[in-house]
Amino acid sequence: MGEMTNQIVVAGGSLAGHSAVAELIGLVPDADIVWVTGERHRAYSKPALSKEFMQARNEIAELMLPGIECDLDRLRIVSRSCASLDSQAQAVELDDGERVAFDQLLIATGARARMPGILQGVRGVFPLRTLDDAVAIRESLAGKPKVVVIGGGLIGCEIAASMRTLGLEVTLIEQLDSLLDRPFGGAFGSYFLDLHRDNGVKLIMGGKVDRLTVDNGRVAGVELADGSRIGAQLVVVGAGSEPCTQWLDGSGLDVENGVVCDAYLATSRRGIFAAGDVARWTNPVYGIQMRVEHWTNASAQGRAAARNMAAAFSDRQELLKPFADVPYFWSDQYGQKIQMVGWHQGHDHVDLDRSGDAPGPLARFYRDGRLVAAAGINVPRIVMKLRRQIEEEARTLQAA
Amino acid sequence: MKIIVDRQRCDGNGVCMGIAPEVFDVDDDLYLHIAENIPEDPELRARVRQSITSCPILALKLVED
Numbered sequence A: 001m002g003e004m005t006n007q008i009v010v011a012g013g014s015l016a017g018h019s020a021v022a023e024l025i026g027l028v029p030d031a032d033i034v035w036v037t038g039e040r041h042r043a044y045s046k047p048a049l050s051k052e053f054m055q056a057r058n059e060i061a062e063l064m065l066p067g068i069e070c071d072l073d074r075l076r077i078v079s080r081s082c083a084s085l086d087s088q089a090q091a092v093e094l095d096d097g098e099r100v101a102f103d104q105l106l107i108a109t110g111a112r113a114r115m116p117g118i119l120q121g122v123r124g125v126f127p128l129r130t131l132d133d134a135v136a137i138r139e140s141l142a143g144k145p146k147v148v149v150i151g152g153g154l155i156g157c158e159i160a161a162s163m164r165t166l167g168l169e170v171t172l173i174e175q176l177d178s179l180l181d182r183p184f185g186g187a188f189g190s191y192f193l194d195l196h197r198d199n200g201v202k203l204i205m206g207g208k209v210d211r212l213t214v215d216n217g218r219v220a221g222v223e224l225a226d227g228s229r230i231g232a233q234l235v236v237v238g239a240g241s242e243p244c245t246q247w248l249d250g251s252g253l254d255v256e257n258g259v260v261c262d263a264y265l266a267t268s269r270r271g272i273f274a275a276g277d278v279a280r281w282t283n284p285v286y287g288i289q290m291r292v293e294h295w296t297n298a299s300a301q302g303r304a305a306a307r308n309m310a311a312a313f314s315d316r317q318e319l320l321k322p323f324a325d326v327p328y329f330w331s332d333q334y335g336q337k338i339q340m341v342g343w344h345q346g347h348d349h350v351d352l353d354r355s356g357d358a359p360g361p362l363a364r365f366y367r368d369g370r371l372v373a374a375a376g377i378n379v380p381r382i383v384m385k386l387r388r389q390i391e392e393e394a395r396t397l398q399a400a
Numbered sequence B: 001m002k003i004i005v006d007r008q009r010c011d012g013n014g015v016c017m018g019i020a021p022e023v024f025d026v027d028d029d030l031y032l033h034i035a036e037n038i039p040e041d042p043e044l045r046a047r048v049r050q051s052i053t054s055c056p057i058l059a060l061k062l063v064e065d
């Protein structure tokens, strides 16, 4: 616009922040970018932390996202965290007290592991969200510990699979009666139970953790509500995650289980956008609000938000585009490739297909007769075809 | 345009195929096939580049633009 340089702040040093910064460098050559990472590491890839990295099949250097090439005068990378946001004055305050003004802000502060109070503060008990968590868990494997995994969601199941692959004794405790219930909408219930049992995981279903037993400050076991006790030298907790929005308290931004955005990833305040695990946006494919906590979403949203930000201040309307996307994620357990596309929440019908020549089971989720999601095991081509079908049906619906 | 994949690393998760199915195809043995000739279409090529940066295992490399 005018002679003054525009300043963009990107908060969050992981995938969504990284892909936004990389895109902004190319799109707005005349802006200064301050990237507040909240990290002492360079941006890295998280999916391997519970899989290849946990099994020592790759090392830290192989997790690092590509470096961002640009003129260093234009990009300032700050290894601090944002402590608060003043959306009126358009400035963020960092945890060392520095105030950084912005014309535009991208909130990409992701999510953090939820750690129930009874599991905190004991040595040998870890969440798994960051590289440091993964390194700490790996370091504690040397003594061949007995492992207890708390939680049968994606992280818990992947950890259990990695620990079994390493030959360790593993007990997994889940309070529901099925594994991976939320991510896969209850489909494949018995498949996952069999998969983990056949690979030697001791499953405790419907189990409720009451407390830890501690010996000299170190974990010695887990006690369940029914009085039973399981010995363990290592406990890994997969109790879900929560969006990192505490620093937005009092900012006036609309925050409700994530930062609320419109279809353009714009928040309730002008110039402020959000992307990745922290963003709850209106997905035009489904016409509803959702917060997606998966890899491809964070990478694509980071880029999409960057384009919409560039459009807003350089008057390049051709860049402006709603973020319409069919969510996608995969999981890898014992070499089985488990994939899910779409949004199954609110489905009213599931078609389970175990027959045919397909090498693995396949589930199709419908709502009001419309295909909304699909999941499959070792059938990547079919799953990806269904992803395109969901996309096309949505386009037809919107056009109608 | 030429792309190579590090076979030791690619785990067949299909992220690249989701973005540019015209070029990347993971078969049911989780083996990734990459098209030999990639059309000059700029929109497609932008998606191919996006696939490369989106691979969570960082297994794809652009060796010729």
Ligand SMILES: Cc1cc2nc3c(=O)[nH]c(=O)nc-3n(C[C@H](O)[C@H](O)[C@H](O)COP(=O)(O)OP(=O)(O)OC[C@H]3O[C@@H](n4cnc5c(N)ncnc54)[C@H](O)[C@@H]3O)c2cc1C
Binding pocket: A011, A012, A013, A014, A015, A016, A017, A036, A037, A038, A039, A045, A046, A047, A048, A049, A050, A080, A081, A082, A083, A108, A109, A110, A111, A112, A128, A129, A130, A155, A244, A247, A275, A276, A277, A278, A292, A293, A294, A295, A296, A298, A328, A329, A330, A331, A332
């Ligand atoms: C162990 C593990 C395995 C996974 N496996 C898969 C998988 O197989 N498939 C899949 O699709 N997805 C997977 N995911 C999910 C995927 O990694 C996430 O969706 C992705 O990392 C989200 O990126 P993000 O940038 O939005 O947020 P995050 O990765 O959560 O990063 C948030 C960033 O914000 C920073 N930050 C936080 N607070 C502040 C603050 N106040 N100020 C400044 N910076 C701040 C943090 O330091 C961090 O850099 C996995 C995640 C984990 C943890």
Ligand code: SF4
Binding pocket: B005, B009, B010, B011, B012, B013, B014, B015, B016, B017, B024, B026, B032, B054, B055, B056, B057, B058, B059, B060
């Ligand atoms: S995204 Fe990467 S790991 Fe996944 S199939 Fe493609 S090349 Fe392989």
